[in-house]
Amino acid sequence: MNAIISISRRSFIIGVASTAGGMSLGFNVPFIKPALAEGAETAPEINAWVVIRPDDTVVIRIARSEMGQGTLTGLAQLVAEELNCDWSKVTTEYPSPAQNLARDRVWGNFSTGGSRGIRESHEYVRIGGAIAREMLIAAAAAEWGVPASECTARMGMVTHAASDRATFYGQLAAAAARMTPPANVTLKDPKDWTIAGKPLPRLDTADKLNGSQVYGIDLKLPNMLNAAIRACPYFGGKVESFDAAVVAEMPGVRTVVQVDETAVAVVADTWWRAKTALDALPVVWDEGPNRQVTSASIAAMLEEGLGANDAFIGAEQGDAGAALSAGGRTVTATYAYPYQNHATMEPMNATALYTPERCEVWVPTQNGEASLAAAAEAAGLPVQQCEVHKIHLGGGFGRRGNFQDYVRQAVSIAKQVPGAPVKLIWSREEDMLHGAYHPTTRCRLTGALDADGNLTALHMRISGQSILAAVRPEGMQNGMDPVVFQGLVLSGTEGTLGYTVDNLRIDHAMRNPPIPPGFWRGVNLNQNALYVECFMDELAHAAGVDPLAFRRKLMAKHPKHLAVLEAVAERIGWDTPPAAGVHRGLAQIMGFGSYVAAAAEVSVTDGQLRIHRIVAATDPGHVVNPAQVERQVEGSFVYGLSACIYGECTVNGGRMEQENFDSYEVMRMAEMPDVETIILPSGGFWGGVGEPTIAVAAPAVLNAIFAATGKRIRTLPLKNHDLA
Amino acid sequence: MARLIVNGTPRDIEVDPDTPLLWVIREQIGLTGTKYGCGVAACGACTVHIDGAATRSCVLPVSAVEPDQQITTIEGLSPDSSHPVQQAWLALDVPQCGYCQAGMIMAVAGLLMQNPNPTDEDINAEITNICRCGTYNRVRAAIKLAANGGEATQRG
Numbered sequence: 001m002n003a004i005i006s007i008s009r010r011s012f013i014i015g016v017a018s019t020a021g022g023m024s025l026g027f028n029v030p031f032i033k034p035a036l037a038e039g040a041e042t043a044p045e046i047n048a049w050v051v052i053r054p055d056d057t058v059v060i061r062i063a064r065s066e067m068g069q070g071t072l073t074g075l076a077q078l079v080a081e082e083l084n085c086d087w088s089k090v091t092t093e094y095p096s097p098a099q100n101l102a103r104d105r106v107w108g109n110f111s112t113g114g115s116r117g118i119r120e121s122h123e124y125v126r127i128g129g130a131i132a133r134e135m136l137i138a139a140a141a142a143e144w145g146v147p148a149s150e151c152t153a154r155m156g157m158v159t160h161a162a163s164d165r166a167t168f169y170g171q172l173a174a175a176a177a178r179m180t181p182p183a184n185v186t187l188k189d190p191k192d193w194t195i196a197g198k199p200l201p202r203l204d205t206a207d208k209l210n211g212s213q214v215y216g217i218d219l220k221l222p223n224m225l226n227a228a229i230r231a232c233p234y235f236g237g238k239v240e241s242f243d244a245a246v247v248a249e250m251p252g253v254r255t256v257v258q259v260d261e262t263a264v265a266v267v268a269d270t271w272w273r274a275k276t277a278l279d280a281l282p283v284v285w286d287e288g289p290n291r292q293v294t295s296a297s298i299a300a301m302l303e304e305g306l307g308a309n310d311a312f313i314g315a316e317q318g319d320a321g322a323a324l325s326a327g328g329r330t331v332t333a334t335y336a337y338p339y340q341n342h343a344t345m346e347p348m349n350a351t352a353l354y355t356p357e358r359c360e361v362w363v364p365t366q367n368g369e370a371s372l373a374a375a376a377e378a379a380g381l382p383v384q385q386c387e388v389h390k391i392h393l394g395g396g397f398g399r400r401g402n403f404q405d406y407v408r409q410a411v412s413i414a415k416q417v418p419g420a421p422v423k424l425i426w427s428r429e430e431d432m433l434h435g436a437y438h439p440t441t442r443c444r445l446t447g448a449l450d451a452d453g454n455l456t457a458l459h460m461r462i463s464g465q466s467i468l469a470a471v472r473p474e475g476m477q478n479g480m481d482p483v484v485f486q487g488l489v490l491s492g493t494e495g496t497l498g499y500t501v502d503n504l505r506i507d508h509a510m511r512n513p514p515i516p517p518g519f520w521r522g523v524n525l526n527q528n529a530l531y532v533e534c535f536m537d538e539l540a541h542a543a544g545v546d547p548l549a550f551r552r553k554l555m556a557k558h559p560k561h562l563a564v565l566e567a568v569a570e571r572i573g574w575d576t577p578p579a580a581g582v583h584r585g586l587a588q589i590m591g592f593g594s595y596v597a598a599a600a601e602v603s604v605t606d607g608q609l610r611i612h613r614i615v616a617a618t619d620p621g622h623v624v625n626p627a628q629v630e631r632q633v634e635g636s637f638v639y640g641l642s643a644c645i646y647g648e649c650t651v652n653g654g655r656m657e658q659e660n661f662d663s664y665e666v667m668r669m670a671e672m673p674d675v676e677t678i679i680l681p682s683g684g685f686w687g688g689v690g691e692p693t694i695a696v697a698a699p700a701v702l703n704a705i706f707a708a709t710g711k712r713i714r715t716l717p718l719k720n721h722d723l724a
Numbered sequence: 725m726a727r728l729i730v731n732g733t734p735r736d737i738e739v740d741p742d743t744p745l746l747w748v749i750r751e752q753i754g755l756t757g758t759k760y761g762c763g764v765a766a767c768g769a770c771t772v773h774i775d776g777a778a779t780r781s782c783v784l785p786v787s788a789v790e791p792d793q794q795i796t797t798i799e800g801l802s803p804d805s806s807h808p809v810q811q812a813w814l815a816l817d818v819p820q821c822g823y824c825q826a827g828m829i830m831a832v833a834g835l836l837m838q839n840p841n842p843t844d845e846d847i848n849a850e851i852t853n854i855c856r857c858g859t860y861n862r863v864r865a866a867i868k869l870a871a872n873g874g875e876a877t878q879r880g
């Protein structure tokens with residue numbers, strides 16, 4: 001992956017001397033206003049998506065961000081499929097957000113979240129590839145004086161069989177770039193794919209094996225300074241004062257700056273020196289209005305919402321209230337889901353260069369356009385005088401999309417040292433204390449069972465935090481946050497409830513504690529799946545019915561939900577007894593457009609949980625790279641089970657208590673179960689892959705733990721519970 | 725002033741003696757393959773070899789490194805990504821975001837030097853690096869691939 005250098009007039013080679021190993025760490029950074037209209041210096045752009053060099057290298061433009069999820073390779077496969085090029089010649093590059101703006105957003109949306117990278121853009125990137133192919137054919141036909149309809153394109157070559165002529169794309173590219181793009185192209189049927197749909201190796205692996213992959217934190221620019229930052233640890237608090245003189249003479253320190261109302265930063269020659277000085281800097285905080293807020297006070301706030309009269313209704317069928325008070329048998333349970341931090345391995349960072357005329361930012365971002373907007377706002381410059389260079393992300397998980405706090409901070413610092421690039425790196429502690437936390441909610445579920453053990457009514461009351469209310473209020477619908485109901489609604493393509501319950505009500509009492517919430521990989525599907533799927537297990541046991549059989553009876557009208565559930569049940573051998581001491585649990589959900597299920601095998605010995613085996617099934621409609629789907633599904637269990645077992649940020653005195661991985665534990669190798677992935681693409685729709693499976697990890701395991709111990713864990717994380 | 729031998733090359737570096745080796749490698753020497761993840765030796769992203777032993781460099785003051793000790797970073801593990809661990813990683817396409825992988829590869833290379841054929845229990849005990857993307861199962865498979873000289877094996 002390179003930044004687009006062909007459309008930059010000049011570029012700096014940023015690198016370091018090679019080591020004894022002889023490895024070059026050169027990094028090519030476009031450093032000046034992109035001159036888009038000038039076209040290519042080194043190779044012709046066939047269209048926005050495809051550049052072909054004379055040596056036949058095909059450069060495919062990728063608008064979405066690569067953060068490990070494999071979107072880069074998948075999107076390249078889709079373009080290459082329609083382009084009919086030689087996959088071994090494919091490389092990729094990111095267009096920049098300012099380039100997108102200057103070209104009327106020819107690359108569409110840059111936002112990379114909600115598992116949308118491929119499912120939202122598959123059509124227009126394939127069209128881009130197909131148009132480029134037709135232009136290459138047209139160029140060849142024109143050169144040979146034959147009808148284009150007699151020419152074919154395959155493996156990076158156009159052939160005219162009748163005259164036995166053939167030419168490589170690299171020779172045609174300059175002429176093709178001048179052809180008029182066809183108004184219409186026909187996309188291939190996925191069943192005819194030869195590049196897309198195949199488990200091709202990732203395009204971005206090699207650089208990750210030898211230290212040459214450049215992340216935002218690794219950026220080097222000439223005369224660059226480094227900044228360490230501390231924001232008020234109390235939510236809602238501010239900087240009252242700080243005594244810069246105390247650290248001004250410390251080694252390497254250039255300046256101490258107030259970043260904004262809430263944060264101070266030390267700028268030094270190296271980051272370590274900046275951090276050392278920051279640690280010594282006396283800062284007095286205006287602790288703000290939330291010093292009395294604790295996890296307990298937040299829990300009480302949410303508990304109140306569980307019984308409140310007013311609530312937004314997300315799903316309703318029949319009359320759940322009447323059916324539940326009709327006097328039959330009812331089951332009630334209350335669940336709780338804590339705050340969690342994204343904890344990307346690469347801490348937040350951004351590098352900014354400000355002059356009164358121009359601001360440039362280099363940043364690992366899930367949304368380059370949001371980064372650009374944040375940079376322009378913080379710089380106080382028109383967006384046309386700003387640029388953002390997207391750098392590879394060391395994890396995103398939702399932290400680096402909607403939230404651009406680190407960009408604003410970096411620009412604010414850079415404004416105070418104009419002319420010098422400043423790299424701002426958050427310490428892990430800063431990262432843990434200033435997250436955009438997975439929101440906290442609680443849920444009370446009440447179900448009614450008839451004499452035959454059938455579920456006749458269900459009320460699900462969610463109480464807790466709205467992400468949209470805090471960060472995207474324009475998405476609210478008459479005061480309601482529709483995203484709260486992920487996976488629970490009755491219609492739509494994003495995530496419907498997989499059960500038919502004659503009398504159903506799912507509602508939300510919004511209770512917003514003063515803790516900043518955010519989109520956290522899986523978002524609200526995580527807790528919603530936990531609530532529904534653990535409670536289904538509770539109902540099945542109350543009814544004395546096998547959990548799979550109990551669900552099946554409610555899923556007749558939901559064949560895709562049922563298909564993935566049946567698949568994991570079959571693979572794990574649900575109908576046969578597990579090994580001695582091993583117990584099983586199931587879960588299914590639909591979210592981000594895909595149907596997912598998991599079956600878990602666990603044992604609990606002397607209170608020690610061991611997760612032996614996970615079987616997971618996914619129906620994302622179409623699959624662009626099955627190997628990549630497998631990786632995302634496996635990884636989902638690390639993320640989802642880390643949340644299940646350890647994930648908890650607790651609030652005390654108006655701030656988070658966890659500051660690093662020693663108090664915010666995550667799963668490691670020793671705890672990782674085997675994961676078997678079943679991919680069941682049923683076609684006809686495009687679902688996401690990066691997130692949905694996370695949601696079934698915890699409920700499958702918790703249901704298995706119940707089978708093993710008879711203990712219902714209704715409050716995450718597991719580490720707070722004694723399983724003995 | 726500190727004298728360090730990094731990837732076989734002696735370096736004289738002006739640096740505060742308390743500076744963690746990690747930041748000397750990243751900022752003074754300019755080798756950024758070794759990563760900062762936590763600063764408290766909890767995640768392993770900063771793992772390098774010192775005289776062949778995998779070491780978390782984020783809490784090791786540079787003054788604690790002897791002038792004759794050999795420091796190897798991911799950039800020096802092999803000249804051309806040909807180390808068996810790198811080759812196994814490539815064969816199984818292990819990395820996702822990749823940020824933790826340099827530390828992971830260095831930890832595994834260190835383990836295999838001491839224990840050429842580690843059991844699952846050995847791996848569980850020795851490879852405690854954090855990966856948030858969730859590459860653990862591929863890491864385990866790649867360790868076994870590397871240990872077997874490139875031939876795949878079953879877990880167990």
